[in-house]
Structure formats: structure tokens, C-alpha cells
Amino acid sequence: MADEQEIYQVICDRLRNNSYKLTPQRQTILRTFMDNAARHLSAEDVYSLVKHEYPDMGLATVYRTLDLLAELGILQKNDFGDGCSRYEFSRKNEHHHHHLICLNCGEVSEFDDDLLESLEAVIFKRNHFKVVDHDLKFLGYCQKCQSTLE
Amino acid sequence: MADEQEIYQVICDRLRNNSYKLTPQRQTILRTFMDNAARHLSAEDVYSLVKHEYPDMGLATVYRTLDLLAELGILQKNDFGDGCSRYEFSRKNEHHHHHLICLNCGEVSEFDDDLLESLEAVIFKRNHFKVVDHDLKFLGYCQKCQSTLE
DNA sequence: TTCCCTGCAAAGTTTTTGCACTCAT
């Protein structure tokens, strides 16, 4: 990923260009994602992480901010089937990555592959369905849990 | 798909073999899925469909039955991102199918492809992650909505 | 100053649970 400061600038610009305000709450939440780039945070996760730095922030604000940032394409919203939405910085323009979800401990890791791009043309021909995005998850057991379980 | 009566027998056997009872509620729900094999029904969908034939059935029973049938591998639980789980007859042993979800009207159609099987070996080598299942969704616009939108 | 944004509390949605009663086996 590029330099943190640079990313932060790009995001602030995108907010301003859409006439959204750069409130301290939004800044704090953004910083939380930058500080936890490896994780896939839920609203509740963000809420507790932010509580230290910003004890007065409301949970509703977290939800509204995540919504907004996802709408602006800054964050990507994921559903890993654990009952809540989880967010990460959007990487639509980079290499396509998919998620490996451990059925035992719930850890989410990643896997890069472009294989599916070629499929989208096939789908358009066969099904007349115009694909704009795809979502591929692999469910199984991470290395740690494989040894734990047996 | 095979003969309806045959499927029904297989399912009843699987219930009995696990010492679950074949209650009229469960029969009604199963029949509902057989009568709507092309659809991906939510608990609420099943509930309203069943209401005609069985007005006294409770929603909790529908949830519990869908859970049970999914656990037994009779139904497959899907998350299409519309805020509720949707079920269809499980086809784990047949050709792998993936879902095409229309972002406009929400219609879910299907697409068959085995491409991903080969990927799972690559993932085990590269990430030491033991894949047991995968879930691939394509998001886009169905033929109908493509013309409607432009 | 303007009105976007926020915190709070209340409500919404989907799903689960507790409990006493009922029925398939």
C-alpha cells in the first residue's frame, strides 16, 4: 500500500469533493482503519477501538460513517457470515483478492487471484448477465486450527 | 433433478435415520421447497407460502426446520446480502453452481462452473489453508434490468 | 451563519430462546 499520509489526503479530498465534512469522528475512524489495516473490522470493533481515543462517540455514528465511506468507495463492506458486516480499505483497482474464512476460529486471511475476470465474459455470453463485481469466499481451516483439531 | 417422490423418500429416510420426527410442519415445508424449486426462499417466504396450507405454523418453527434441514445437508443456506438467509435444495454432489445476483431487482439466477476446484489445491500450497467449501457470487445486472436501466 | 453531523434513545429487522403443551413414534 502507498504512504499513509498520502492515502489520508486522497480520502479527505474525496470527502470534500462530495461536500462531506471531515469531522473528528470521521478522522478517528479512518485512522483506526489505517492502524488496523490487516484486520476486517466490524462496526462494533471500530466502536471499541475508537472508545479509547474518543469516549463520546456514538455507535450510530460509527454505522453512519462506515456506510458513508463504503458509499464513497473508500471502504469495502464484506459479509463473512458471522452476523455482522466487516470493513476493510477498498482495493478495487488493485489485484483482486478473495477471503479465506476459518470455520473454527473465524480468522479471515486473503488470497490473490485474477482467474475470475475471464469468467465474467463467459457469463455475459451464456446468461446475458452483466457482471460488475464478484465475491469469492473459501471456507475451511487455517493452519493453526488444522493442527488444533487433530 | 430426480423424481419428486424419490427425493421426498430420501429426505424422510435421512430424518428418520437421525431420529428426527417427520411432523406435518416439516412435511409442509419440504413440499413448499419442492413446489418452488426454482426459487431461493427466505424463512419469511416459506412462512407466507405455508400459511395457506397450514395457518397455525409458527415462524420459529420455520426457522428451526430450515436450520435442521440445512444441518442434515438437505437444504443449502445462502446469503445474498439482502438481509436474510435464503435456502435451496442442496446440490453438493452435483455440478458446482454459483449465483448471479441482480443489483437492481434482486433476482438470483445460477451459473455452473468447476473452475474453482483446481484453485483449492493452490490455496493449500500457498496459504496452508484447508478449503472445505467455497462461495462465489457474481453481482451485476440481469438481462431484463439492463434494458430497463438504459 | 448554515445545515451537515452527532449523540442519544427508540424502533426496526431478522433470528433465537424459554416454556408449557402436544403429538409422532
Place this chain on the structure above:
DNA sequence: ATGAGTGCAAAAACTTTGCAGGGAA
């Protein structure tokens, strides 16, 4: 007859909304 299964209502879990007050531009 017996415990799995059921309906009902209440609760749980996550998220959204309404509103009055507050702060970024």
C-alpha cells in the same frame, strides 16, 4: 408414554431512524 417438536411471546443481535443540539466550512 415419552421426549422431540411446537406455538407463542419475549429477548437477542445488529442496524437504522428521529430529533434536538453542536460544530465544520
